[in-house]
Amino acid sequence: MQEQHAFPFFREIILFLILAGILIPTLQRLRINQVLGFLAMGALVGPFGLGLLAAQFPWLAWLTFPTGQGMSMLAEIGVLFLMFMIGLELSAARLWSMRAWVFGAGTAQVLACAALIGGALALLGQPFATAAILGLVLSLSSTAVVMQLMSEQDSTGSRLGQAAFAVLMLQDLAVVPILVVIGVLARGGGDGAATMALVTLAKAGGAIALIYLIGGRVIHPLFKAFARHRQPDVFMALILLSTFGIAGLSAAAGLSMALGALIAGLLLAETEFRHEVELMVEPFKGLLMGLFFMTVGMGMDTRQVAEAPLWLAAAVLGLVAIKTLVVTLLFRAGRLPWGRAVEGGLLLAQGGEFAFIVLGYAVTAKLLDPGLAARVMLAVGLSMFITPMLARLGRAIGERGERAARERSVRHDENKLAAARGQxxxxxxxxxxxxxxxxxxxxxxxxxxxxxxxxxxxxxxxxxxxxxxxxxxxxxxxxxxxxxxxxxxxxxxxxxxxxxxxxxxxxxxxxxxxxxxxxxxxxxxxxxxxxxxxxxxxxxxxxxxxxxxxxxxxxxxxxxxxxxxxxxxxxxxxxxxxxxxxxxxxxxxxx
Structure with a gap:
């Protein structure tokens, strides 16, 4: 018994590794999005799936997660690496080169979607704080799902891919002020709520800037000093030290550890070691992200599909309709063809993985009713499940519009584009x-x-x-x-x-x-x-x-x-x- 307690949640870890070892190659062979596969598996073997039958059939306890206990702690590591990899993609140089799309279209998308969704919820009778939180949370899309779909379609380098990536970058950055707003609302609103929010944001911004400056002066010389040895174990140790070290500094400053992991990725993205870091983390990224999304799936109470089917259907369709409309108009304003703009709108129409994190904070802060939060999480999960279908529909619309435009275009433009590709x-x-x-x-x-x-x-x-x-x-x-x-x-x-x-x-x-x-x-x-x-x-x-x-x-x-x-x-x-x-x-x- 003592040996079992010395290694807690050993059964859960072994079961997850078995499922991952079977699931990952199966999903790759069937060309199914891994994020959705892990979500579905989490819902199936979680406490609201087959785990419900564990008390009736004891042998199921060895094949399921009846409580989900222990997996949440491991999933936090998955969140850190998810944010770290996003940070690697969010280099300051890349942000600046795409500043019009990131800070223009991205900000407009978050604010417009938050206003429309929050306004609709307020009209339906939800309190202001609840409507504001849900509006902000549901304005975010799934970076993991969208980036994998674009990678499979080989469209990340296209104009649409760059525009979608820019909006996703701003959404990832928007998580920070959203968490700050939740903290302010948790301490009480009133006349001073706006001032408190600004002060809190200023403090958070100062802490982030300080961590970024200190980290920049430490990380690059550290990697430069040890990378010359060309030892993979040393390189991996430096990556882990940077990620967890800066995450710890962020937590000590009163911010989330996930934000610290994002900063660590940003710092390494500015160095010449970026590509090697990506290669070192890549084998673990899929496994840890799978752990996170499987845990998310475990938290989705699928019984509510039968209890409130109309509510869920309306919520998913409303979310998809509002976000598709807003993103389509923004992409069209950015001079993308109508077909590609609609494709981008459908591609970014789902809820995002950060909804599960932010909603969890809101429930803990007693700003959201747990039952309502559970339904919203399920609606977000369902919107993620239908994203591949929406993406295929959008791609068909985009290609049809592009074919029509190509017939009207001058042929030498195509040759110029083709000649400009590659380096x-x-x-x-x-x-x-x-x-x-x-x-x-x-x-x-x-x-x-x-x-x-x-x-x-x-x-x-x-x-x-x-x-x-x-x-x-x-x-x-x-x-x-x-x-x-x-x-x-x-x-x-x-x-x-x-x-x-x-x-x-x-x-x-x-x-x-x-x-x-x-x-x-x-x-x-x-x-x-x-x-x-x-x-x-x-x-x-x-x-x-x-x-x-x-x-x-x-x-x-x-x-x-x-x-x-x-x-x-x-x-x-x-x-x-x-x-x-x-x-x-x-x-x-x-x-």
Missing amino acids: IIIAGFGRVGQQLAKLLKAQDIPFIAFENDAAVVSRLHAQGIPVFFGNAARPELLRLVQAEAAPAIVLTMDNPASSLQAVKGIRREFAEVPLFVRSRDERHARTLKRAGATVVVPETLEASLQLSAFVLESMGLDERTVDDIVDRERDLFAEQLNDAGLREPGHRTSD
């Missing part, structure tokens, strides 16, 4: 990579670079050069920057083993992308060509050709004749590589 990827940013970047920048050709030397990356990143810490031999890192759409990948590493490994990995994952590689010598060049490189440039060959050119010019040959001689030697070497028959089948055959 050169440089792997290795030593002297050769930096020289290449200099030439590309002079020609206004976009590029992104990766380098394993943390000191070099920190120095150049501070100068505004788009170089990031990471190993470009990892295909998952290249997928983050959409390498499949890159005009070319250039490997400039001087380590023969590293460059060969990178060529093999890239060619397995991105068979059609042109791959230009620097080699140490002729033998290394042949090995790289065999591995699938498109063009190989040996250092020794180029050095000898340049030296020969200078010698020939000093002997009186004109520059054009020398250039022809050097070009013939290069062509001869390329032919020798091709004629050697050392390439693997299926790779490119032309230099």
Whole structure:
């Protein structure tokens, strides 16, 4: 018995891991949104699902969560990592570059939806505080559901995807003042409520700014000092220390730990280690987010569907109608075509995961009736369940409108858009990579670079050069920057083993992308060509050709004749590589 108490909720943890191990690959195979899958599973095995039968059938207690106790504590960790990953996407530079959409359309969406929903609830007889809280909470959409749907549709880089992401960013930031407003209302309204709200917001803003400034002075030097060791365990420890440390500082300042995790993500998003952090957290993110959403599903009392079906149907339809209308008009005002604007409205029409967190705070503060909160949570969950259907409907409307617009558009506009897609990827940013970047920048050709030397990356990143810490031999890192759409990948590493490994990995994952590689010598060049490189440039060959050119010019040959001689030697070497028959089948055959 003592051993069982030494590890509380052991059965719940084991059951969750079993369900996750079965559920995640099953959902991926069936192409079902994982968020919705975990919500449904939580509702099924939770205290309001099969858990209700545990008393009647004791064996069900081993397969269900009759009380949900213990899972809520673990779900808090899922919330922290959810906020942390959102922070990584919310970098200050990205916020500023999209400021019109984020602070313009995003703010307008939250305020308009909150006013319409809250006003409708007030007309239906709800008290002002209740109507205000529900209006603000229901104005938020689900970042997790929408981002996964857009990722599956490969639309995150489109105008609609960028607009939707901007609105979601503002909604995530809006959680902070919403929690502050709930705190003010919990302490009592009255004539001084507005003043109290402003003072509380000012204090929260000061605390956030202080945490951000202190964290920025600590986190970047910390990662810079330890990342050079290139040890994954050290890197993961730094990520956890940053997340939980800043979350603790936030809690000590009277703010939520979730807000601290968001700040930690924001701080790391400003550094050159961002992509490596994403890769390190990615395997845990899905599991911890699944834990959070499964816990949310456990809190959804599905019995109320039978008790108040008309109320729930009206609530879901009203929520979807109001948010679709507001978002559609805002996106149209932002010059999106009507079809895409409607698609965006339907995509953001659901309630969000933060509703479950905020409503929980409101119930604890005795601002909401628990029964009403439970019904609203169920309505939010149902709106999330129908989001894939709404997204498919919206995509059909958007594509139909786009087809009609394409027929009216000028064909060269499409060619310009197609030509503008993608950027050169440089792997290795030593002297050769930096020289290449200099030439590309002079020609206004976009590029992104990766380098394993943390000191070099920190120095150049501070100068505004788009170089990031990471190993470009990892295909998952290249997928983050959409390498499949890159005009070319250039490997400039001087380590023969590293460059060969990178060529093999890239060619397995991105068979059609042109791959230009620097080699140490002729033998290394042949090995790289065999591995699938498109063009190989040996250092020794180029050095000898340049030296020969200078010698020939000093002997009186004109520059054009020398250039022809050097070009013939290069062509001869390329032919020798091709004629050697050392390439693997299926790779490119032309230099």
